[in-house]
Amino acid sequence: MSVLLDVQDLQTRFQVRKGHVYAVNGVSFQLDQGETLAVVGESGCGKSVTMLSLVRLLPPAASIESGQVLLRGEDLLQLNLRQLRDVRGGEIGMIFQDPMTSLNPFINIGTQMAEPLIYHRGMSKSEALARSAELLEMVGIPDGAARLREYPHQFSGGMRQRVMIAMSMSCEPAVLIADEPTTALDVTIQAQIVELVKELRDRSGVAVIWITHDLSVVAGIADRVIVMYAGYIVEEAPVDALFEDPRHPYTVGLMGALPSLAGETGTRLTTIGGSPPDLVDLPEFCPFHPRCPYAIDRCRKENPMLEPVIDAGDGGHRAACWVDIREVELEAGAAAGSV
Amino acid sequence: MTTQEIAPTDDFGIAEASRTNLWKDAVARLAANKLAVIGIIPIILLFFIAIFGPYLTPYDFLAQDFTARLAAPSSEHWLGTDELGRDVFSRILYGARTAVAVGLVSTAISLIVGLIMGSLAGYLGGRVDMLVVWLTDMTRSMPALLLAIVINLTLKVPLEAWMEQMYLATKNGFFRQTMWVDLVLVFGALALIQWPGYARLIRGQILSIRSRNYVLAARALGMPTGRILTRYVIPNAMGPLIVAVSAGLGGAMVLESAFSFLGVGVQLPIPSWGKMISDGLRMWQTHPYLLAGPAVMMAIITVSFAWLGDGLNDALNPRQWGG
Numbered sequence: 001m002s003v004l005l006d007v008q009d010l011q012t013r014f015q016v017r018k019g020h021v022y023a024v025n026g027v028s029f030q031l032d033q034g035e036t037l038a039v040v041g042e043s044g045c046g047k048s049v050t051m052l053s054l055v056r057l058l059p060p061a062a063s064i065e066s067g068q069v070l071l072r073g074e075d076l077l078q079l080n081l082r083q084l085r086d087v088r089g090g091e092i093g094m095i096f097q098d099p100m101t102s103l104n105p106f107i108n109i110g111t112q113m114a115e116p117l118i119y120h121r122g123m124s125k126s127e128a129l130a131r132s133a134e135l136l137e138m139v140g141i142p143d144g145a146a147r148l149r150e151y152p153h154q155f156s157g158g159m160r161q162r163v164m165i166a167m168s169m170s171c172e173p174a175v176l177i178a179d180e181p182t183t184a185l186d187v188t189i190q191a192q193i194v195e196l197v198k199e200l201r202d203r204s205g206v207a208v209i210w211i212t213h214d215l216s217v218v219a220g221i222a223d224r225v226i227v228m229y230a231g232y233i234v235e236e237a238p239v240d241a242l243f244e245d246p247r248h249p250y251t252v253g254l255m256g257a258l259p260s261l262a263g264e265t266g267t268r269l270t271t272i273g274g275s276p277p278d279l280v281d282l283p284e285f286c287p288f289h290p291r292c293p294y295a296i297d298r299c300r301k302e303n304p305m306l307e308p309v310i311d312a313g314d315g316g317h318r319a320a321c322w323v324d325i326r327e328v329e330l331e332a333g334a335a336a337g338s339v
Numbered sequence: 340m341t342t343q344e345i346a347p348t349d350d351f352g353i354a355e356a357s358r359t360n361l362w363k364d365a366v367a368r369l370a371a372n373k374l375a376v377i378g379i380i381p382i383i384l385l386f387f388i389a390i391f392g393p394y395l396t397p398y399d400f401l402a403q404d405f406t407a408r409l410a411a412p413s414s415e416h417w418l419g420t421d422e423l424g425r426d427v428f429s430r431i432l433y434g435a436r437t438a439v440a441v442g443l444v445s446t447a448i449s450l451i452v453g454l455i456m457g458s459l460a461g462y463l464g465g466r467v468d469m470l471v472v473w474l475t476d477m478t479r480s481m482p483a484l485l486l487a488i489v490i491n492l493t494l495k496v497p498l499e500a501w502m503e504q505m506y507l508a509t510k511n512g513f514f515r516q517t518m519w520v521d522l523v524l525v526f527g528a529l530a531l532i533q534w535p536g537y538a539r540l541i542r543g544q545i546l547s548i549r550s551r552n553y554v555l556a557a558r559a560l561g562m563p564t565g566r567i568l569t570r571y572v573i574p575n576a577m578g579p580l581i582v583a584v585s586a587g588l589g590g591a592m593v594l595e596s597a598f599s600f601l602g603v604g605v606q607l608p609i610p611s612w613g614k615m616i617s618d619g620l621r622m623w624q625t626h627p628y629l630l631a632g633p634a635v636m637m638a639i640i641t642v643s644f645a646w647l648g649d650g651l652n653d654a655l656n657p658r659q660w661g662g
Binding site: 055057059060084085086087088089090093094096098101102103104105106107115116119120151164167168 | 364464550551552553555556557558559560561562563566570571574575
C-alpha cells in the first residue's frame with residue numbers, strides 16, 4: 001500500500017510563563033492508504049497536540065518548531081491558510097472528544113452539516129441539505145431529513161457524535177482523525193461508535209488515525225499502533241505484535257493495567273508507579289526512566305531512538321528502549337528458578 | 340418542541356429546515372413567557388408615547404394654568420398640576436421622550452465603545468487586553484453618580500464658554516443652545532458609566548466562545564474565519580448581549596432620572612421624570628400626586644425592562660430549552 005501521510009520529526013511546543021511545554025518531541029510516523037492507526041498513551045502525552053499539529057489547529061500559545069507533514073507528498077506545514085482550509089474537512093476530517101460541545105447550539109443540524117458541503121464541494125443549499133439527510137441516515141440516524149431542522153440540544157451524546165462523524169466524512173476526506181471520540185460516551189454507545197467508524201472506513205476506504213487511551217478499543221479497530229509517552233513515540237507495532245509481544249516497558253505497564261476477563265479474579269491490577277513527567281521539565285534522556293522498572297545507567301545518559309526491535313516481524317515493530325526487556329525477564333525467570 | 344413532530348420527507352421540507360432558526364424559536368419562547376409579554380406592553384407604549392406624545396397631550400408641557408396651580412387630579416388635569424400650573428400628565432408624556440432618547444442614545448454609545456474595546460481585548464489579548472481590563476476596572480471603581488457629578492461640575496463651564504466663543508466666532512445660532520451641552524454631558528457620563536459593563540461582557544463572550552469545541556470543530560472542517568465569526572461566534576455572543584442591552588436601557592433611564600434628581604441631568608425645558616420626582620419630593624406630604632405620577636411611571640418601566648430582559652435571557656439561551 002502506498003503512503004498517504006508521512007509525518008517527519010514533528011516538534012510542537014507551548015510558550016508558557018515558566019518556559020516551554022515540550023508537547024511533541026520529534027514524532028515521525030507514516031499512514032498508508034486505508035489503514036487504521038491507533039495512537040495510545042496517557043492523558044497529556046501529546047497525542048492530541050500531534051494530531052492538531054498536522055492541520056495546524058493549535059491554540060495561539062503553541063508553535064510547530066520543526067518537521068514535515070506530507071500528505072501525498074505535499075507539506076501541510078508550508079501551505080497558506082487558504083490552501084490549508086481546503087485540506088481541513090476536504091482531505092483530513094476530524095472528530096473530537098466531547099460531542100456535547102462540538103456542535104454550535106445556535107444553528108440547526110441541517111445548516112451546520114450543509115456548510116462544509118457548500119464550502120468545499122460547491123453544492124447549492126438544497127443539494128447540501130439533501131446530502132446531509134443521506135449522511136445522517138448513513139451514520140444511523142433514522143429520518144434524517146426531519147432531524148436536519150433540529151438543534152444540537154435535541155440530540156443525545158451518541159447521536160451528536162454520529163452527527164460529528166457524518167460532518168467530518170461529508171466531504172469524503174482521505175484521512176479521518178478521531179481524537180478520543182468515545183471517551184465522553186457511555187460504554188454501549190462507545191461500541192456503537194467504534195462499529196460505525198469501522199463500517200464507514202470499510203465502505204469508503206478512508207485512512208483512520210484513532211487517538212485513545214483505551215487499549216480495548218485499539219484491539220478492535222486498529223491495524224497498527226503507536227504508543228506515545230511525554231511527546232515521544234516509544235513503540236510502534238502492528239496491533240497483534242503489540243498485544244502479544246510489547247517491547248517498551250511503558251507499553252508493558254499499560255498492558256498490565258488492563259483488566260482481563262481471562263485472568264484470575266481477586267488479583268490487583270498492576271499500575272505504573274509515579275506520574276507522567278512535567279512537560280516543562282522533562283527528565284533528561286529517556287523520558288520514561290524515572291518510572292521504569294528496567295532502567296539501566298545508559299537510560300540516564302543517552303536518549304534511545306525508535307529502532308526496530310530484535311527479531312521484529314514484517315509489520316515493522318519498533319521501540320525506543322535500550323533494554324531488551326524479554327532478556328531481562330528471562331534472566332529474572334532463570335534467577336528465580338535457580339534459587 | 341413542535342418542530343419535532345413535523346416530519347417532511349419531500350424536497351420542500353429539506354429546504355424548509357434552514358428557515359427554522361433560533362430567532363423564530365426565541366420569539367415563540369418569548370411570547371410564551373407571561374412576564375416578558377406583560378413587560379413588553381409598557382415598553383411599546385413608552386416608545387409610542389415618546390414618538391407621538393406631543394400629539395397626544397392635552398396641554399403643552401410649558402403651558403401654565405395660573406387658575407389651577409397645584410390642583411389635585413381632576414377630569415381636566417388627570418394627574419393634577421404642579422406649582423406653576425403645568426399639567427403633570429402632559430409633562431410625564433413629554434418626559435418619556437427624554438427617558439427614551441437618553442436610554443437609546445447613551446446605550447448605543449456605550450454599546451459601540453464596549454463592542455470595540457471588548458472585541459479588541461478578546462481577539463488581540465495580551466497587552467491590549469490588559470489595558471482594556473485596567474480601564475474598565477478604573478471606571479467601575481468610581482461611584483457612578485459621583486463620576487457624573489464631577490463630570491458635570493468640571494466640564495460644564497468650560498464647554499459653555501467654548502460654545503459662546505464659537506458663537507461669537509461664527510454667529511451660528513446652534514452654539515447659543517446650551518441644552519446641547521447638557522445632553523452631551525449627560526450622554527457622555529452615562530456612556531462612561533455603562534461602557535465597561537458591555538466591554539467586559541463582550542470580551543468574556545469572545546474569550547469563551549473562541550475556545551469552544553464547536554469553533555475548533557468548524558475550523559477542523561475548513562470553514563473560513565469570516566464564516567466562523569458570523570455563524571459561530573457572533574450568534575453565540577448575541578444572547579447575553581441582547582439581555583444586557585435590555586436591562587441596560589432600563590438602567591440608563593433610571594440613571595438619567597438619578598442625575599436629574601441630583602441636578603446634574605438634562606436641564607429644562609424638556610421635562611425629565613427624575614427632575615419631576617425631585618420637584619415633587621419637596622411637597623410630597625401636601626401634594627403626593629406630584630411625586631407619585633413620575634415615580635410610578637419610572638417603576639413600571641424599570642420593572643418592564645427587567646421582565647423583558649429575563650424573558651429574553653430564557654428565550655435566547657438554547658441550553659435552557661427542554662428538548
